[in-house]
Amino acid sequence: MSRKAKEPAAIGRVEKDFLAAIERLVAGKPMNRDLAKRAKDGKLKINKATVAAEAGRSRVTLDRYENIVAQIETLGTEPITSADHVIARLREENAKLKQQRQAATDAMAAMLLRMRAMERSTDQEVRKALRRAARPQPNRIVGATGHVVAFPDGEDDAG
Known part of the structure; x- marks a missing residue:
């Protein structure tokens, strides 16, 4: 069977x-x-x-x-x-957060440097504009007349 x-x-x-x-x-x-x-x-x-x-x-x-x-x-x-797994997970999370904080700090420092450079550049441009505005004849360039000024005779320091 x-x-x-x-x-x-x-x-x-x-x-x-x-x-x-x-x-x-x-x-x-x-x-x-x-x-x-x-x-x-x-x-x-x-x-x-x-x-x-x-x-x-x-x-x-x-x-x-x-x-x-x-x-x-x-x-x-x-x-x-287990507690070991929890501790390991928390350590990984802590390291990740530290990296994020460092990246944010680096970004803020770079932004601050750019802002200071822009401030210096702006200050220079403002001073340059003020000097131009203070000129009696703003379109005249100093030293562009082509005249040479001679030293007076007898006052030569070389001799």
């Missing part, structure tokens, strides 16, 4: 929900608000209750899927985001 080999059971929608919930919890990116807050605080644990809450199903429904319960137990109850 030949027996038919059992075909693996097709994964149902509920089981897919639980598997997707486990993946999100392992990644530390739950969609459930309470679980997301716990993940941010570094207190998220993967257990039957959190998987059921993330999947939007009851814990009783989860108990019907022994393979998923076994998978949850292998993941353990250790927080996914």
Whole structure:
């Protein structure tokens, strides 16, 4: 008598929900608000209750899927985001903020230098305009007459 080999059971929608919930919890990116807050605080644990809450199903429904319960137990109850992970994340964020602050400080210093250069340039142009306005004949250029002035005789310093 030949027996038919059992075909693996097709994964149902509920089981897919639980598997997707486990993946999100392992990644530390739950969609459930309470679980997301716990993940941010570094207190998220993967257990039957959190998987059921993330999947939007009851814990009783989860108990019907022994393979998923076994998978949850292998993941353990250790927080996914330990204090070391939180500290590392905060250090990265701190370094990023320091870089942003330094970039902003550099930009402000460059802007200040440009402003001072413009002030000097403007002051020079104002003084130049005032000198031109103070001339008796503004269109006449000094030294453009072509006359050479001779030194008086006998007062030569060379001799």
